[in-house]
Amino acid sequence: MRPDGKSVGTGESRTARAQMSPALYAQEYQRARPALSLLAFASVGDRHLAEDLVQEAALTGFRQLDRFEPGTSLLAWLSQIVRNLASNLVRTKARRKTTPAGPELFESQPTSVAEPNASPVLQNGDLSIEQRDFDDHLTRELLGLDTVQRACLLLRVVGELPYDQISVIVGVPEGTAMSHVHRGKRVLRERLTMTPNTHKPKEGVTT
Secondary structure (H helix, E strand, C coil), X not given: CXXXXXXXXXXXXXXXXXXXXXXXXXXXXXXXXXXXXXXXXXXXXXXXXXXXXXXXXXXXXXXXXXXXXXXXXXXXXXXXXXXXXXXXXXXXXXXXXXXCCCHHHHHCCCCCCCCCCCCCECCCCCECXXXXXXXXXXXXXXXXXXXXXXXXXXXXXXXXCCHHHHHHHHCCCHHHHHHHHHHHHHHHHHHHHHCCCCCCCCCXXXX
16 A cells, blocks of 8 residues: 555555665755754654654654655655654653652653743754743743644744645645644734733833
């Protein structure tokens, strides 16, 4: 069975089809990595987990390279792998929350992106350790969005990707991706304006 659901004909086999070389895979992966990083962060909400997730997706894709259909989008294929891995990770974390946990488990948990001076991504799509593009308030509100909406918004605003590419990465129709971005922006604006700006100078203090 091919990835598009069609059966492989009797005269066609994986060995008979041209396959992507490891070198080309590495090259294409590097191009896709910024978008995959944004997708992973949007899916799991933690920069450290997202970084591990992207690396795991890269290894999974390499091991299963014989399953990739030449001529199709590697970005779409790797994005599906990221979404699957993220879904499995979220389900695993949800199950762990329902079981008693000792203090040693909490000590081993990754640091949340909402911690002070934590920023999810840089402008090039790489995950960042230092705070640069997002302040803590914006990061918290961003994590409050729906996962798909957050992914579309990050890919559009930070990744500066066109909607047709966002559609492929997230796995939703192009119109839906556009709607998620517009609604996400509106929700963030509303939430951010509801909370007083802690950076405003106090009365009687000039800048």
